[in-house]
Amino acid sequence: MAIELRVPTILRTYTGGEKxxxxxxxxxxxxxxxxxxxxxxxxxRIVEGRPEELRRFVNVYVNDEDVRFTGGxxxxxxxxxxxxxxxxxxxx
Amino acid sequence: xxxPPYRGGVLIIDTATYEAIVDHAxxxxxxxxxxxxxxxxxxxxxxxxxPMLNAAMSPTFYEFDSGDLFRLYxxxxxxxxxxxxxxxxxxATEAYPSRTDINLAQEPGAHYVLVxxxxxxxxxxxxxxxxxxxxxxxDGEVTExxxxxxxxxxxx
Numbered sequence: 001m002a003i004e005l006r007v008p009t010i011l012r013t014y015t016g017g018e019k020x021x022x023x024x025x026x027x028x029x030x031x032x033x034x035x036x037x038x039x040x041x042x043x044x045r046i047v048e049g050r051p052e053e054l055r056r057f058v059n060v061y062v063n064d065e066d067v068r069f070t071g072g073x074x075x076x077x078x079x080x081x082x083x084x085x086x087x088x089x090x091x092x
Numbered sequence: 093x094x095x096p097p098y099r100g101g102v103l104i105i106d107t108a109t110y111e112a113i114v115d116h117a118x119x120x121x122x123x124x125x126x127x128x129x130x131x132x133x134x135x136x137x138x139x140x141x142x143p144m145l146n147a148a149m150s151p152t153f154y155e156f157d158s159g160d161l162f163r164l165y166x167x168x169x170x171x172x173x174x175x176x177x178x179x180x181x182x183x184a185t186e187a188y189p190s191r192t193d194i195n196l197a198q199e200p201g202a203h204y205v206l207v208x209x210x211x212x213x214x215x216x217x218x219x220x221x222x223x224x225x226x227x228x229x230x231d232g233e234v235t236e237x238x239x240x241x242x243x244x245x246x247x248x
Contacts, residue, residue: 092154
């Protein structure tokens with residue numbers, strides 16, 4: 001078992017075109033670090049700043065829940081979970 | 093008839109969808125209206141009109157609600173669709189992508205449609221042409237494309 005990351009179109013350049021890649025970790029932050037090990041550059045499109053935070057215009061969901069409501073990067077994850085990344089649809 | 097390859101240069105959209113977008117923009121004026129027209133993956137055909145709530149409820153900004161966004165993409169995924177058109181309105185400026193629009197555009201495969209409801213174009217009595225323009229926005233680069241409104245899409 002693993003944790004699955006569903007990759008949005010715009011970030012598939014980092015995954016060789018794959019729509020989904022697997023990783024491991026006990027928190028969302030660890031999971032993103034782990035996935036970034038195999039797909040360098042992916043992390044900085046999702047996370048920014050120090051301390052690290054989710055980018056304002058990127059939404060991340062763990063099992064259908066927006067992680068902004070479940071602890072952000074500290075959200076706990078486990079084998080079998082599905083992490084979905086969706087760029088915000090927004091503008092001025 | 094085979095669907096012609098026009099990706100990159102033209103948005104072909106049927107009259108009903110075109111009018112639905114304009115109507116939505118007028119209805120939500122003076123706030124910005126926004127939404128998607130989904131279509132079968134790889135078809136480049138805007139087939140299913142999906143008006144979205146502007147969670148920002150603002151005359152100068154739009155953003156899909158995060159829960160709505162999730163449900164929208166989940167539904168498109170289950171139907172093998174993609175967002176062929178992403179539209180929004182400008183309520184006081186021309187139908188051209190703003191700096192914010194360009195910075196936040198994150199769907200390289202979509203036609204970004206802008207409608208302007210400025211200068212009274214929101215009014216039902218307005219009988220001039222409503223600005224309706226389409227763009228590709230990729231890596232911060234904006235390319236305008238022709239808009240062709242057709243009565244109906246050719247049979248596949």
